[in-house]
Amino acid sequence: MRATYLLGDCAVELREVPDPVLLEPTDALVDITASCICGSDLHHYHGPAVAARPIGHEFVGRVAEVGSAVSTLKPGDFVIAPFTINCGSCEFCLQGLTTSCLRAGSWGRTNSRDSACQAEAIRVPLADGTLFKVDAAVDDALLPSLLALSDVYGTGYHAARSAGVREGDTVAVIGDGAVGLLAVLAASQLGAERIILMGRHADRTDLGREFGATDVVSERGEEGIATVREMTGHGAGKVLEAVGLLPAFEQAIGIVRPGGTISRVGVPQYATGPVGREFFGPNVTLTGGVAPVRSYIGDLLPGVLEGRANPGRVFDSVLPLDRVAEGYAAMEARTCLKVMLRG
Amino acid sequence: MRATYLLGDCAVELREVPDPVLLEPTDALVDITASCICGSDLHHYHGPAVAARPIGHEFVGRVAEVGSAVSTLKPGDFVIAPFTINCGSCEFCLQGLTTSCLRAGSWGRTNSRDSACQAEAIRVPLADGTLFKVDAAVDDALLPSLLALSDVYGTGYHAARSAGVREGDTVAVIGDGAVGLLAVLAASQLGAERIILMGRHADRTDLGREFGATDVVSERGEEGIATVREMTGHGAGKVLEAVGLLPAFEQAIGIVRPGGTISRVGVPQYATGPVGREFFGPNVTLTGGVAPVRSYIGDLLPGVLEGRANPGRVFDSVLPLDRVAEGYAAMEARTCLKVMLRG
Structure with a gap:
């Protein structure tokens, strides 16, 4: 599959890499429908050159495969992924402070891990706690607002x-x-x-x-x-x-x-x-502070599905994944607000 | 009357000064029953020498005289004074944030004003809004806890x-x-x-x-x-x-x-x-932040009057006003926690 690698010094590169595989029984593999570029990605983008590493932490997609311990998801489910990995069962996750999850910690899926999502597919750790399943038909018109629920809408x-x-x-x-x-x-x-x-x-x-x-x-x-x-x-x-x-x-x-x-x-x-x-x-x-967006998706999704809220309007540019470098350059130059990448 | 003057450089002095007089129709004059020394007074006490100025901002006492515009108080009333002057009617006083009173401002009765209370009597500006009248018999046993309501209890x-x-x-x-x-x-x-x-x-x-x-x-x-x-x-x-x-x-x-x-x-x-x-x-x-103690007195006073709360226990030393210098020295040396001064 193809995945975006951050190089720093204002460069990213789409690379051909091995498809993700299940490593833990709590993992799921997700085929990414759409991901996006975050303002925080830009800090790394225009920062100093670094050893190439995968990047991206906001996405929606369809479950492709689940580990043996995953109980709430199955292949074909459409899911929204918050920008942190959450176990869903520790005391902080249970009180809604998913960013302080004791198993994954804040910023769980950092850009330095294997799980980065400006890519065609991704391995999601602690999938039951992390992924939010959307029980509704998803079409292209809905996609940007669902993607916004992975970070920016919940953060706002x-x-x-x-x-x-x-x-x-x-x-x-x-x-x-x-x-x-x-x-x-x-x-x-x-x-x-x-x-x-x-x-x-x-x-x-x-x-x-x-x-x-x-x-x-x-x-x-x-x-x-x-x-x-x-x-x-x-x-x-x-x-x-x-x-x-x-x-x-x-x-x-x-x-x-x-x-x-x-x-x-x-x-x-x-x-x-x-x-x-x-x-x-x-x-x-x-x-x-760091927004526990996972715990807000349930509150905010109905407004999106019913058309009362259209947070996806912040995406003023949609690019195929192979033009990801262009997307970074445009956000860096502020010629666009936020770029959605189609997987 | 006698009033305590701060000199700085670890010195205070009890001086004979003219009795306070009404300056504004909203003023009241209060005969001080008890006042006390605050940790914040100590900052000035052990600070550099300054031009002598009156000091003290926590007291209880009896109203001696009221200005023509004072409507809720009369001579003989026993009152608790919070450590700030409050008009009682601006938008901040009405919402309970008396320390942001638009007429008197935070720290209204600062140590540099004429109204300082380690003294026998004091002029209280905006008396209706500032003073809290105690509708109960006041005896010596109750005095420390009522005095605590002027600052430290409300602040805690x-x-x-x-x-x-x-x-x-x-x-x-x-x-x-x-x-x-x-x-x-x-x-x-x-x-x-x-x-x-x-x-x-x-x-x-x-x-x-x-x-x-x-x-x-x-x-x-x-x-x-x-x-x-x-x-x-x-x-x-x-x-x-x-x-x-x-x-x-x-x-x-x-x-x-x-x-x-x-x-x-x-x-x-x-x-x-x-x-x-x-x-x-x-x-x-x-x-x-700075505690709007005026707005808490009403909540906390019943517990004091009914004997459920005894915040006055923080006063581990009671001195007559003419031994005020001793009180400062003891608090500075930490040989006592908080000094009550009898007016």
Whole structure:
């Protein structure tokens, strides 16, 4: 089969590799229908050259074969795979914090393992706990939104849910990438009355408005903070930070209302930051983290199947797998928002 | 009247000063029955020498005179004063976040204002919103616990409440000062099943056990972290940090369970700190802040009046006001936990 290998230094390569095989009785093999490129893949892509390794952690597909201990899946099942491997039965999985699974750990299926999914097929460890079976007919129109459930939709939802967004809230979303836009969608679904999207790419913020943003603020830094404070009086009660860079975190602190909450889903690219009196004086809460998307699929799938939510709109480019390098280049150049790869 | 003046460089002085007078129609004058010395006063006490200024922000007393716009209080009323001035009617006061009062602001009655309370009498601005009237007979036995409601009991309660402590929780409390001990009491009142108190002063942790601590850990740093992790398996779900120093914050991060909450009520003595992947990976929430104690007095007073809670036990020394300097020296030397001053 063919699989994408990361080389670093702005290069990926589609290689012919052996087909995956079952290694553990809890494994399943999945033929990948569609996968996609994540903003976090880009960090590795434009990073330094590395020893070639498979890449990709978001996919949907059909089960091809299951190990002897897999009990809930059978060949032919259509499945959504969250971006982490989960056992489904440890205390953290049972409480919904699948990213802290004791058997697979956070970021279980990291890019350095054999299980990477910008490929034609994949071996999925702990398949019963990891894969979510879709009991519905799947057609091409539905595919992007199902694929979004493997990461970005659940991650945007995690931002809003961790922040406790509810009916009538004023929410600010920092970042107009796929996760930020889906945080807008999630905030809207949870009943936010006002959703201020902070982003500078008009085509993206236009989609954000369709997802429910009531206002768009294109300024950043001090200027952006001043604008949001002026719009809201004392700041936004819930701030969803979907970037991960220190200036975005500082911007979140600048626009949050006293007693409010900052919820982060952009992986912090900083080790230390302001965490003293900016938080303490106004009683600001900091929450969020790596999204346990596996535990959200069940909540979010009905809206997708019933056509109430269309998170797949974040995929503005669909490429066959053999054009994966083009997909990386386009996302790197920001000429597209998010690339879907057909397996 | 006599009032305590801070000089810095480990000195305070009781001075004869003019009696306070009403300056605004919303003011009240209060004859102070008892006040106390706060850990935060000590920061100024052992800090550099300063121009003499009045000090103290926790007191109970009897209303002596009210301004023409004061409607809920009359001379003779016994009142508890929270450590901030609150208007009681702005949007933040109405939502219970009295420390973000729009008229008085956080830390409204700072030590640099005329209104300081290690004195015989005080002028209280915005008296209707600030003072809490006690509709019960007050005797000497009750006095320490009523005084504790002006700061330390409400602050400990804020730690537990912000963390969302509830029935069955495992809670760790960092710090065996008055606030840490009262965080133990509050966690116990909120139903925590296991309360691990981290502190090294046996006389204090003994009181912590009486307040509800089920375990005491005297080790700090890596050793303390290892002990708590071993005791709890994956850490404490709720960590109440009542110190404010960076090592205590790091200790909190070390002992919190994935998906858990760190609630701070010790004023951070650091501007930046670890706030990246330690929080993000395990989905740890950071909350707490300056306690809006005014809004908690109504919840906590019944327990005190009915004898169910005795937070006043943190006062292990009672001195007449003219021995205030002795009180500071004792708290500085840690020969006593918290000093009550009789007005």
